Amino acid sequence: MRAMRNGSQQELPQLSSLTVAELKTEMESLKEPGYRAKQIIDWRNKGMLNPDDMKNIPIALRVKLAIAIVFEPLQLVQRQCSKDGTRKYLFKLTSGKQQGKMVETVFIPEEKRGTVCVSSQIGCVLDCPFCYTGTQGFDGNLTSGEIVAQVLAVKYDLLKEPVNESNAEILHSHVTHIVYMGMGEPMANETGLHESLNILLDADGLKLSQRRITVSTSGLVPQINRLGETSAVNLAISLHAASDALRDVLVPINRKYPLEQLRQCLDAYPLSAQRHITLEYVMLEGVNDRPEDIESLNKFVNRRRERINLISFNAYPGNPYEGSSKEHMNKFAKQLISKGIRATVRRSRGQDIMAACGQLKAEGIAA
Ligand code: SF4
Structure with a gap:
């Protein structure tokens, strides 16, 4: 059943999209003390969205709240773990307009960083x-709550079971x-994007720095x-x-x-010192990895403000393309660098579980 407020057509707010102030308002309407809002948001920020885990919240309040808000907008359906430590999650949406539909999220553990790759649609x-x-x-589109809930679900999973990498x-x-x-x-989901950024950056929310988020x-x-x-x-x-004729395709x-x-x-995009824009470039053999493509990039790239990330193409059944070889990608990168363009070859992660770039597709979408 789709979660609705008071049996009306208005959908319930999702805990993952609420600020402390908004949850306080909910508390007031339930005639509950406002300080409970911060306690609940603190649990939420740790990834604990299940009301049963919120031990300092009275059971009666948890029951009352469960009628007023959606605690868990995502249900974990499947988790796949790559041999390189990457994890791919399949979630089912539990409420709202898209109830029953599926999305995928990826966690990529690396030296000194743990990155969640979220879906927005x-x-x-x-x-x-x-x-x-x-x-x-x-x-x-996903709601802001469903976007933030992907991050929270990964946090919860890592809390329960850290990635078991031998590299300390x-x-x-x-x-x-x-x-x-x-x-x-x-x-193309601007509301979901901006509202989810607000929660991720909020000092009472996930408190991430803008430098650690990439759109x-x-x-x-x-x-x-x-x-x-x-x-x-x-x-x-x-x-x-970097030519219109090819990019149109x-x-x-x-x-x-x-x-x-x-x-x-x-x-014209505002960039502070030391920051740059990343240009992603998936390398397709014989399509965009030719000498003329180097020349197009040479004309297009703003060297002071941009750098190129060369990405290997991850094949999937029925696709018409082949990826460029590793050797060719390295040569292509060197040629760009010789023209003064900052270029790196990105290591592909999670290929064995179809979690690499361009490989996400939530199979078995509910009607
Ligand atoms: S690369 Fe895929 S997910 Fe990204 S805009 Fe194109 S079709 Fe959409």
Whole structure:
């Protein structure tokens, strides 16, 4: 049953999207003391969304609250663990308009950082031809609560079972970074994006620094402008081609916002000292890894403000592309560097569980 307030059509607020002030208002309407709001949010921030875990909250209040708010907007359906420590989670949405639908989230443990890759939509409308998520079609936006709940669910999982890596240097039990690079185009879900950022950055919320959050977009120019006006999180652009003819094919949103518009937008994007914009570039053999592609990048990239991340293509059944070889990717990177462009080859993670870049697709979506 979809959670509704007082039997009306209004949907219940999700605990993962509430500020302390908003939960205090809920407490007042339930005639409960306001200080309980902070206690509940403290549990929430640790990833403990199950009211049974909130030991300092009276049972009667937990029962009352369960009628007024959604405690757990996501239900874990499946967790897969890669041999490299990466974890992929499949969640079912428990409330709201998208109840019953599925999303995927990935946790990537690395030396000195633990990154959660969140989904912002169910599927994606943009249909980039190399992307597995795009083949799913679009089935709706996630709420801010459902985006934040992905982070909280990973925190909870790590609390219960840290990643068992033999390399002691790997920080395996903490979430330190968030990337909006899972299913969907975050900027096509602007409300969900901005509201979830507010909770992740909130001093009473997850308290993450803006420097530890990256929003990735295929290049929705007006939305990039608005993000720059309101936030100083990191920006990544799914570039994948630096000529309009090729980008129109690989990233079809380019037909609406061609490279010249994107160039102007990125040049005007507010960046403080030492910060840069990341240009993501998935390498497809014979498609965008040719000498002329080096030349297109040479003309497009703003060397002072941008760097290129070369990503290996992760094949999936039925796709028409082949990934460039490791050797070719390294050579391509060297050629860019020789032109004064900062370029790195990104190590692919979680390939064996289809958790790598462009491989997310929530199978078995409920109707
Ligand atoms: S690459 Fe990103 S924007 Fe393009 S279809 Fe996949 S999820 Fe959507």
